[in-house]
Amino acid sequence: MPDDLPDIWAAIPVKAFGAAKSRLSPALPASVREGLARAMLSDVLAALRASVRVRRSVVITADEQVADVARALVADVLHDQSCAGQTAAVAQAAADFQAKGIAAMLTLPGDLPLLRAADVDALCALLRGPRALVLAPAGNDGGTNAVLCAPPSCMRFHFGDDSYARHLRAASELGLIPVISDAAGFRLDIDRPADLEAFLAAGSSTHAHAFLCEQLTTHASGGLLGTMA
Numbered sequence: 012m013p014d015d016l017p018d019i020w021a022a023i024p025v026k027a028f029g030a031a032k033s034r035l036s037p038a039l040p041a042s043v044r045e046g047l048a049r050a051m052l053s054d055v056l057a058a059l060r061a062s063v064r065v066r067r068s069v070v071i072t073a074d075e076q077v078a079d080v081a082r083a084l085v086a087d088v089l090h091d092q093s094c095a096g097q098t099a100a101v102a103q104a105a106a107d108f109q110a111k112g113i114a115a116m117l118t119l120p121g122d123l124p125l126l127r128a129a130d131v132d133a134l135c136a137l138l139r140g141p142r143a144l145v146l147a148p149a150g151n152d153g154g155t156n157a158v159l160c161a162p163p164s165c166m167r168f169h170f171g172d173d174s175y176a177r178h179l180r181a182a183s184e185l186g187l188i189p190v191i192s193d194a195a196g197f198r199l200d201i202d203r204p205a206d207l208e209a210f211l212a213a214g215s216s217t218h219a220h221a222f223l224c225e226q227l228t229t230h231a232s233g234g235l236l237g238t239m240a
Contacts, residue, residue, distance in 0.1 A: 017114030018202030061128035064135035150198030
């Protein structure tokens with residue numbers, strides 16, 4: 012890790028694969044949604060593993076299957092104590108990291124299939140000072156696809172609808188001036204059928220892209236992905 016940056020750990024909240032991506036149900040059957048969620052987590056953890064800025068990745072989950080996959084992909088696991096959603100899981104990770112003396116936390120979802128190590132490193136390079144904040148907005152729905160904060164508990168988290176605006180308001184109330192990252196890999200998360208279409212159109216050498224292309228081939232006659240097939 013470069014000497015001019017603090018010790019950064021990544022926190023990735025992940026629900027059970029079988030419960031993931033319910034908003035994709037008009038386009039994908041449950042078994043394919045589950046496989047896609049697993050493939051996207053693999054891509055995100057691979058990008059973090061290749062980053063020169065992030066020292067350790069921690070998956071926050073209450074699901075043993077997710078935990079097993081995370082460990083196989085060289086990530087640590089933090090048990091989600093409340094199972095109360097992304098905001099609560101990230102707050103738990105922030106408190107855990109702070110107690111361990113970790114200087115900074117990067118939190119991001121497990122559904123960023125275009126994320127690359129270069130995107131992670133570019134975002135982390137924007138962190139300056141012992142009390143600082145970097146945000147990466149989603150490109151399509153007003154969400155927040157990354158929060159990097161030092162120290163980990165300096166920020167109040169507000170994931171869900173309109174989270175980017177809510178994070179900006181929280182930062183202002185806390186006296187933090189966020190730096191905004193435009194790293195391309197943080198823009199697209201996969202929540203809706205239109206996101207799938209954008210991801211497939213972009214093309215990539217990722218686990219998620221290979222998985223979806225295989226499913227399109229296998230299920231071509233059955234209309235997988237609706238009008239996208």
